[in-house]
Amino acid sequence: xxxxxxxxxxxxxxxxxxxxxxxxxxxxxxxxxxxxxxxxxxxxxxxxxxxxxxxxxxxxxxxxxxxxxxxxxxxxxxxxxxxxxxxxxxxxxxxxxxxxxxxxxxxxxxxxxxxxxxxxxxxxxxxxxxxxxxxxxxxxxxxxxxxxxxxxxxxxxxxxxxxxxxxxxxxxxxxxxxxxxxxxxxxxxxxxxxxxxxxxxxxxxxxxxxxxxxxxxxxxxxxxxxxxxxxxxxxxxxxxxxxxxxxxxxxxxxxxxxxxxxxxxxxxxxxxxxxxxxxxxxxxxxxxxxxxxxxxxxxxxxxxxxxxxxxxxxxxxxxxxxxxxxxxxxxxxxxxxxxxxxxxxxxxxxxxxxxxxxxxxxxxxxxxxxxxxxxxxxxxxxxxxxxxxxxxxxxxxxxxxxxxxxxxxxxxxxxxxxxxxxxxxxxxxxxxxxxxxxxxxxxxxxxxxxxxxxxxxxxxxxxxxxxxxxxxxxxxxxxxxxxxxxxxxxxxxxxxxxxxxxxxxxxxxxxxxxxxxxxxx
Ligand SMILES: Cc1cc2nc3c(=O)[nH]c(=O)nc-3n(C[C@H](O)[C@H](O)[C@H](O)COP(=O)(O)OP(=O)(O)OC[C@H]3O[C@@H](n4cnc5c(N)ncnc54)[C@H](O)[C@@H]3O)c2cc1C
Ligand code: SF4
Numbered sequence: 001x002x003x004x005x006x007x008x009x010x011x012x013x014x015x016x017x018x019x020x021x022x023x024x025x026x027x028x029x030x031x032x033x034x035x036x037x038x039x040x041x042x043x044x045x046x047x048x049x050x051x052x053x054x055x056x057x058x059x060x061x062x063x064x065x066x067x068x069x070x071x072x073x074x075x076x077x078x079x080x081x082x083x084x085x086x087x088x089x090x091x092x093x094x095x096x097x098x099x100x101x102x103x104x105x106x107x108x109x110x111x112x113x114x115x116x117x118x119x120x121x122x123x124x125x126x127x128x129x130x131x132x133x134x135x136x137x138x139x140x141x142x143x144x145x146x147x148x149x150x151x152x153x154x155x156x157x158x159x160x161x162x163x164x165x166x167x168x169x170x171x172x173x174x175x176x177x178x179x180x181x182x183x184x185x186x187x188x189x190x191x192x193x194x195x196x197x198x199x200x201x202x203x204x205x206x207x208x209x210x211x212x213x214x215x216x217x218x219x220x221x222x223x224x225x226x227x228x229x230x231x232x233x234x235x236x237x238x239x240x241x242x243x244x245x246x247x248x249x250x251x252x253x254x255x256x257x258x259x260x261x262x263x264x265x266x267x268x269x270x271x272x273x274x275x276x277x278x279x280x281x282x283x284x285x286x287x288x289x290x291x292x293x294x295x296x297x298x299x300x301x302x303x304x305x306x307x308x309x310x311x312x313x314x315x316x317x318x319x320x321x322x323x324x325x326x327x328x329x330x331x332x333x334x335x336x337x338x339x340x341x342x343x344x345x346x347x348x349x350x351x352x353x354x355x356x357x358x359x360x361x362x363x364x365x366x367x368x369x370x371x372x373x374x375x376x377x378x379x380x381x382x383x384x385x386x387x388x389x390x391x392x393x394x395x396x397x398x399x400x401x402x403x404x405x406x407x408x409x410x411x412x413x414x415x416x417x418x419x420x421x422x423x424x425x426x427x428x429x430x431x432x433x434x435x436x437x438x439x440x441x442x443x444x445x446x447x448x449x450x451x452x453x454x455x456x457x458x459x460x461x462x463x464x465x466x467x468x469x470x471x472x473x474x475x476x477x478x479x480x481x482x483x484x485x486x487x488x489x490x491x492x493x494x495x496x497x498x499x500x501x502x503x504x505x506x507x508x509x510x511x512x513x514x515x516x517x518x519x520x521x
Contacts, residue, residue, distance in 0.1 A: 001038070001129070001148075001173065003175065004039050005038070005039065005040040005180050008120060008130065009112075014065055014119065014338055015178055015180065015337030017065060017123050024126065042132045042133070045512065046517075047120040049113070049515075051112045051113050052113075052293040054210075055111070056108070056222060057076060057330050064335070066122075074108075074118075075110070076110045078109050078243075081220060082220060083102070083104055084224075085098045086225045089227065099396075109222070112521060113518050136509065137150050137508075138150045139191060145309075146191070147174070149177060150169050150170070158452050160454040163452070178337075179313070180333075184294055200302075200409055201412045202302060202413070204255070204302065204381075205294045205502045207295075207499045208292060208294070208295055209290075210252075210293075211249075211287055212250075212287075212521065213248050218246065219248050222241050223239070230254060230268065231260055231263070235384035238269075238272055240281070255381075258418075259420055262423045262473050265476055267473075271435075290444035293497045293498070296322050297324045299377060299382075300371070303319065308343075321336055321370055323374055332370045343358055347360075376402060379410045415502050425469075445517070445518065447495055450511070451492045453491070453510060455491035456514075467504070468481075468487040469482050474499055474503060475499060479493045492514070494515065
């Protein structure tokens with residue numbers, strides 16, 4: 001291959017589309033440029049099955065990627081026609097003014113799975129090679145340069161030995177490898193460690209648990225909430241978006257710097273659905289899908305000092321291009337993919353894919369609205385590390401002063417360094433109508449991973465009963481269970497959200513096609 005994209009999310013697919021189009025345009029102009037072999041490798045069995053978002057999409061980068069199309073040509077669900085923000089108590093709610101960062105007029109609700117499938121079709125039509133079911137396990141390097149990737153093997157038995165249907169790992173070389181692997185990517189982390197690339201603050205994360213419901217009552221606006229059911233020292237909130245007259249997407253996002261080791265985002269979302277603000281929409285409806293994913297929340301101060309190297313670029317969530325105060329990442333992912341493609345195109349024409357040539361990508365990003373937007377809100381998420389009330393006041397002042405207050409940088413510890421105390425877990429008995437157990441939820445993610453697969457989760461040698469409890473609350477998919485004083489690991493249940501990778505056992509890529517099979521997330 002000439003160019004490899006690792007991950008078929010909006011960032012990787014946008015990059016592949018823009019690059020293929022630039023080559024076609026150059027060839028049409030009669031330059032004699034040879035065809036370029038562009039590949040996108042994806043760990044999901046089919047495109048879109050591992051993508052999960054809100055989503056409200058700012059269409060600006062889609063318009064740049066497809067200048068000949070109208071908004072109505074994009075696979076978006078509906079324009080935003082209204083929105084409100086509510087502060088919740090356990091039984092009531094107060095509508096509060098919508099913070100300026102949360103205005104969504106002119107944007108659209110969408111399913112990222114549908115967007116990714118559509119982007120995949122556009123890429124394929126331009127001759128891009130799509131390889132779903134091919135997770136990348138490692139980077140191939142030569143000196144300081146990245147020269148390609150190695151995929152995971154398939155068909156291993158529980159002990160890691162080749163079983164029937166064994167497939168060896170495949171090595172694919174490329175002049176440039178683009179890491180578009182999304183949140184908490186192990187390859188992006190490994191490359192940064194190897195190259196000594198740091199950031200002023202460590203990257204920090206939130207976990208979002210989300211459900212899609214068929215509803216009887218239409219929702220005619222976006223709902224965002226703060227407050228209950230979160231404890232006051234946790235950062236987060238919920239969203240509920242219409243995906244048509246009879247469908248809503250509902251989710252709860254919680255920063256992984258929470259202090260109570262018994263906090264359980266899945267259970268909190270189940271509780272939230274019983275609140276008078278949401279219950280009337282869900283009652284009589286049906287849970288269609290369930291899933292979870294982490295979000296890189298560190299913002300500007302957590303961006304890697306460079307997102308380019310010899311033969312390598314980082315794009316989208318893999319680079320941390322998410323603006324948390326507006327809960328937006330998709331249009332930044334697409335835009336960074338476009339910039340990566342333009343830089344690679346110029347580099348290939350010049351026959352030079354060195355770090356110094358590829359540094360043009362960072363200059364493009366830094367001069368763009370990606371860096372400007374993240375800079376404006378640079379301390380907003382970080383202010384909430386001191387709790388909701390202090391954080392809310394500081395965030396208000398930051399908004400009023402365009403990010404100038406308090407100035408400087410609020411330092412953040414890595415999520416895993418935050419001290420935890422064991423609170424009293426509040427279990428919830430699911431009614432299987434509005435609320436569901438983790439086991440039933442995982443079923444709704446479509447996860448049908450082979451249960452004879454070797455575990456892809458690296459657990460430390462000694463796990464105390466208390467830590468086993470912590471993991472079992474943390475993992476939304478019920479992968480970890482405490483059995484006496486031991487930790488039981490149901491690895492096939494994993495839906496690749498990466499939450500425990502942030503706070504506990506490390507996640508590694510496993511056999512292609514394992515994990516969830518999201519359709520409308
Ligand atoms: C709960 C939630 C709500 C959100 N709401 C919004 C919203 O309303 N609006 C908005 O704009 N943004 C929102 N975001 C953020 C947005 O979804 C992300 O910023 C965006 O999806 C990033 O795109 P990406 O292409 O970088 O990564 P992803 O969309 O995560 O795609 C990465 C792809 O890489 C694949 N992959 C990973 N590792 C490997 C590997 N080793 N080998 C092969 N393939 C691999 C994954 O399977 C995936 O398909 C939300 C995120 C969450 C979790
Ligand atoms: S084990 Fe899998 S599903 Fe559970 S938290 Fe970790 S990554 Fe998410």
